[in-house]
Amino acid sequence: MEYKKLEIPDVVLMTPPVFGDERGFFMETFRQSEFEKNCGNYQFVQDNHSSSSKNILRGLHYQHEKPQGKLVRVVRGEVFDVAVDMRKDSPTFGQWVGEYLSADNKRMLWVPSGFAHGFIVTSEQAEFVYKCTDYYNPGDEYSLMWNDDTIGVDWPAGVEPILSDKDAKGLTFEEAPKF
Numbered sequence: 001m002e003y004k005k006l007e008i009p010d011v012v013l014m015t016p017p018v019f020g021d022e023r024g025f026f027m028e029t030f031r032q033s034e035f036e037k038n039c040g041n042y043q044f045v046q047d048n049h050s051s052s053s054k055n056i057l058r059g060l061h062y063q064h065e066k067p068q069g070k071l072v073r074v075v076r077g078e079v080f081d082v083a084v085d086m087r088k089d090s091p092t093f094g095q096w097v098g099e100y101l102s103a104d105n106k107r108m109l110w111v112p113s114g115f116a117h118g119f120i121v122t123s124e125q126a127e128f129v130y131k132c133t134d135y136y137n138p139g140d141e142y143s144l145m146w147n148d149d150t151i152g153v154d155w156p157a158g159v160e161p162i163l164s165d166k167d168a169k170g171l172t173f174e175e176a177p178k179f
């Protein structure tokens with residue numbers, strides 16, 4: 001697995017070697033010993049899977065009381081995946097990074113706790129799977145507004161995102177609780 005630190009170095013882009021043969025392909029998607037060396041030692045306690053159609057934007061989400069690190073990837077289609085640093089003491093506080101993740105490129109993104117996370121679907125359909133370092137904690141979820149001016153995420157051009165009611169009422173960066 002190749003591990004590449006992004007401009008926010010705590011966010012790591014992972015590219016697995018893929019072994020193709022006449023049957024299809026094989027790849028490892030998680031190996032604790034390597035992950036630990038490159039990203040840190042965490043215990044994952046919950047796996048999630050969502051499916052969304054084109055232009056659906058889920059985000060930018062985080063839990064505050066029980067923050068979650070997320071190891072995310074796409075098993076069908078393509079998304080543009082975004083992480084926003086919400087950690088007050090971080091040198092990259094208020095900055096964002098984004099990467100295309102797809103079933104074809106098989107890339108994965110490690111988004112540590114203290115980040116707001118979200119994605120927009122750029123293919124007809126996308127299936128998104130991820131491991132989390134803490135459990136879902138209803139009532140502790142926050143949505144940072146996808147198009148907050150202070151953060152200024154450069155989402156793919158010409159797309160009118162489709163949002164949940166909750167995400168349409170997202171908080172501004174100023175309002176959103178920080179870490």
Ligand SMILES: Cc1cn([C@H]2C[C@H](O)[C@@H](COP(=O)(O)OP(=O)(O)O[C@H]3O[C@@H](C)C(=O)[C@@H](O)[C@H]3O)O2)c(=O)[nH]c1=O
Pocket residue numbers: 048050058059061062070117118119135136164
């Ligand atoms: C996130 C989550 C939701 N749910 C339920 C609550 C609700 O009825 C339904 C849909 O929830 P949501 O609208 O919050 O789902 P979604 O918008 O997909 O939320 C996810 O978005 C991405 C971007 C993330 O980063 C995740 O951490 C998570 O916040 O699923 C769970 O039971 N467990 C969970 O872990």
